Amino acid sequence: MNDFNVSCPIPLDKYPQVLLAHGGGGKLMQQLLEKMVFSTFKLPQDIPPHDAAVINLPGSKIAFTTDSYVIHPLFFPGGDIGSLAINGTVNDLAMSGAHPLYLSLGLIIEEGLPMETLWRVIQSLKKAANRANIQVVTGDTKVVDRGKGDGIFINTAGVGIIEHNQSIAPQFVHPGDAILINGDIGRHGISIMALREGLELETTIESDCAPLHNIVLEMLNQDIEIHCLRDLTRGGLASALNEIATSAEVTINIKERAIAVQEDVQGACEILGFDPLYVANEGKFVAFIPQNSVKGALEIMKSFSQDASVIGEVTGKGTGMGLVTLESKIGSQRIVDMLSGEQLPRIC
Secondary structure (H helix, E strand, O other), X not given: OOOOOOOOOOOOOOOOEOOHHHHOOOHHHHHHHHHHHHHHHOOOOOOOOOOOOOOOOOOOOEEEEEEEEOOOOOEEOOEEHHHHHHHHXXXXXXXXXOEXXXXXXXXXXXXXXXXXXHHHHHHHHHHHHHHHOOEEEEEEEEEEOOOOOOOEEEEEEEEEEOOXXXXXXXXXXXXXXXXXXXXXXXXXXHHHHHHHHOOOOOOOOOOOOOOOHHHXXXXXXXXXXXXXXXXXXXXXXXHHHHHHHHHHXXXXXXXXXXXXXXXXXXXXXXXXXXXXXXXXOOOOEEEEXXXXXXXXXXXXXXXXXXXXXXXXXXXXXOOOOOEEEEEOOOOOEEEOOOOOOXXXXXXX
């Protein structure tokens, strides 16, 4: 069941659909912003609505990120484009070890989008922002011609504060580091594809769309040493590990037996011809942790999900190139390469 307020503040009998005028800068646009957006997010009194938000940050070291969301369909089991936009931006900040604080929100709406659909998305944005304790402080709205926007696209930018002295980035990965993951993989991408293709599975596969900052901040608060973090979005686990191996010029070995994949996700991958290692996630990340911090880090991860595990380690330093290998369930070794393209388009 979708959790949203069915009472739309803009009279649907007068404007049942989004019009081009709602993005034209006039009264209709102002009505849409004031009655839907501003009234929903209730901007702090010291941050008035303006083209740019001026924010006094409680520190000097910040993280800043931006992303755009064009997922199709807009609503899917376990989430929607609204929750995805908030969580995706929060997670990008979390991967630098930042405490997410502020968010910008850009809505590109297609003429003809039902107002009820827009209201559902905005309510989802609010709910996800509240859950992540991040404040929407500025934004923009555009309306494009019918047939030119596929419903709605969302752009976000996020700002977070760095409250620790650790350096978390691929270049700090070292041989001997353990690789931890916070749960099972593949659910988001397969949830979207099952819905698109109309697959009648025995169970409904729900996306893992969720914020990750609380796990990361808990590790930092308990003084867990972290060398690198990466969320496993487009391209999945395999692409993320290849990117890190290349950046750090290291060899990574992972164990297939240690990587959790739900049975229904595995079955759907076999039907669709996908490898779960390459399927997108929206609530999973890997952490590169020195051996002396592995026990503490894993305990924290397991307090959020029992599927968290150590899936491999950095086995050596390369010579200008990175390499990812996998030990299969039967003990053989194979190279896990980067895909040349994207096997699941429009999943975020």
